[in-house]
Amino acid sequence: MIPVFKPKMNKAEILPELEKIFDSGWIGLGPKTSEFEEKFAEFTGTKYAVAVNSATAALHLAVHALGIGENDEVIVPSMTFVSTGLAPLYCGARAVFADIEEDTLCIDPADIKRKITGRTKAIIPVHFGGHACRMDEIMDIAAHHKLSVIEDTAHGCGGRYRGRMLGSIGLMGCFSFHAVKNLPTGDGGMITTNDEGLYNRLRSLRWVGINKDTWNRSSGGQYSWQYSVDELGFKCHMNDITAVIGLAQLKVLEEHNEMRRQVARRYTEAFAELPWVSTPVEKEYSRNAWHNYVVKVPSRNELNEFLRTRGISTGVHYEPIHHYGVFKGDAAGVPVTERVWESLLTLPLFPDLTDAEFRQVIEGIRDFAREAVL
Numbered sequence: 267m268i269p270v271f272k273p274k275m276n277k278a279e280i281l282p283e284l285e286k287i288f289d290s291g292w293i294g295l296g297p298k299t300s301e302f303e304e305k306f307a308e309f310t311g312t313k314y315a316v317a318v319n320s321a322t323a324a325l326h327l328a329v330h331a332l333g334i335g336e337n338d339e340v341i342v343p344s345m346t347f348v349s350t351g352l353a354p355l356y357c358g359a360r361a362v363f364a365d366i367e368e369d370t371l372c373i374d375p376a377d378i379k380r381k382i383t384g385r386t387k388a389i390i391p392v393h394f395g396g397h398a399c400r401m402d403e404i405m406d407i408a409a410h411h412k413l414s415v416i417e418d419t420a421h422g423c424g425g426r427y428r429g430r431m432l433g434s435i436g437l438m439g440c441f442s443f444h445a446v447k448n449l450p451t452g453d454g455g456m457i458t459t460n461d462e463g464l465y466n467r468l469r470s471l472r473w474v475g476i477n478k479d480t481w482n483r484s485s486g487g488q489y490s491w492q493y494s495v496d497e498l499g500f501k502c503h504m505n506d507i508t509a510v511i512g513l514a515q516l517k518v519l520e521e522h523n524e525m526r527r528q529v530a531r532r533y534t535e536a537f538a539e540l541p542w543v544s545t546p547v548e549k550e551y552s553r554n555a556w557h558n559y560v561v562k563v564p565s566r567n568e569l570n571e572f573l574r575t576r577g578i579s580t581g582v583h584y585e586p587i588h589h590y591g592v593f594k595g596d597a598a599g600v601p602v603t604e605r606v607w608e609s610l611l612t613l614p615l616f617p618d619l620t621d622a623e624f625r626q627v628i629e630g631i632r633d634f635a636r637e638a639v640l
């Protein structure tokens with residue numbers, strides 16, 4: 267089967283670095299995690315980065331660090347992975363769903379405005395598939411209503427909005443290094459910010475609320491046992507094993523994103539002759555990270571089944587998350603999301619997709635059109 271996603275690992279650099287870290291005697295939260303944070307902040311053009319064990323944890327901590335809780339509302343798209351909507355719930359707040367733009371599948375600023383109430387505290391735009399949200403409009407709305415913006419950049423590592431790195435525009439940016447993301451480490455996440463106060467708070471929150479991490483307490487050959495815990499924190503920091511993988515993967519991120527871009531370009535060219543396949547867009551303000559390649563097609567479920575019989579896996583990103591029971595059936599009022607998701611199909615896209623695999627996907631879709639008489 268051709269998978270939908272497949273991680274590409276920079277093994278030549280990862281393997282010797284793993285060997286070194288195993289020999290070093292320090293595999294927990296330590297100097298390699300700090301180095302990864304520094305390099306990642308530099309890459310995204312932000313002052314600070316805090317490494318955690320997933321984007322789910324990053325989003326949770328970001329909402330928590332803003333003091334958002336009971337009776338508060340956070341505006342999120344429903345066209346996303348469930349973690350975006352869970353972040354406010356973890357903090358006792360409500361997720362309020364805003365609709366998306368039909369072409370980019372990113373949150374619609376006009377609907378954000380409609381969903382703002384006196385309880386709204388933050389907006390979490392998701393750069394869907396690595397396509398930038400309309401950040402100027404979103405930041406203007408947020409400034410006008412005194413709301414915080416947390417960019418869910420899980421799909422957008424290396425993507426740009428008007429030349430600026432995704433994840434560097436809002437108050438915080440949350441990244442995922444999950445196995446199928448653009449910078450895969452297995453699992454992992456990062457929060458970027460320019461706010462020093464938030465940075466210090468996030469560092470303590472990720473490490474059960476302890477004000478000094480173990481590495482800092484043991485520097486200079488001396489291990490100081492003293493620390494303080496002044497608030498309820500969580501256990502979701504990164505470790506140095508993940509960090510060395512992240513450092514190696516960061517070096518090849520742009521190259522791998524370019525390989526993704528080439529596959530996406532070839533798909534779009536091939537589908538020009540199949541007008542029933544609506545291909546993803548790249549607006550002039552976006553430089554896509556091409557995390558995934560999502561087409562809109564009629565008979566989505568049938569095409570999905572047909573391709574499976576041809577050895578091709580596809581995915582659906584996403585069923586609207588407000589459908590899930592955890593959101594207690596909140597009436598979402600997202601008509602575009604409701605209509606469009608039924609037609610969404612994610613095709614295989616990863617840096618190492620071969621020519622033969624590419625042709626197999628295109629042929630499969632052509633044959634479906636012939637056999638299904640679309």
Ligand SMILES: Cc1ncc(COP(=O)(O)O)c(C=O)c1O
Pocket residue numbers: 319320321322323346347349350392418420421441442443444454455
């Ligand atoms: C949009 C979005 N947000 C958040 C997450 C959560 O990422 P992680 O798996 O690193 O917790 C994902 C992961 O699939 C995602 O796609």
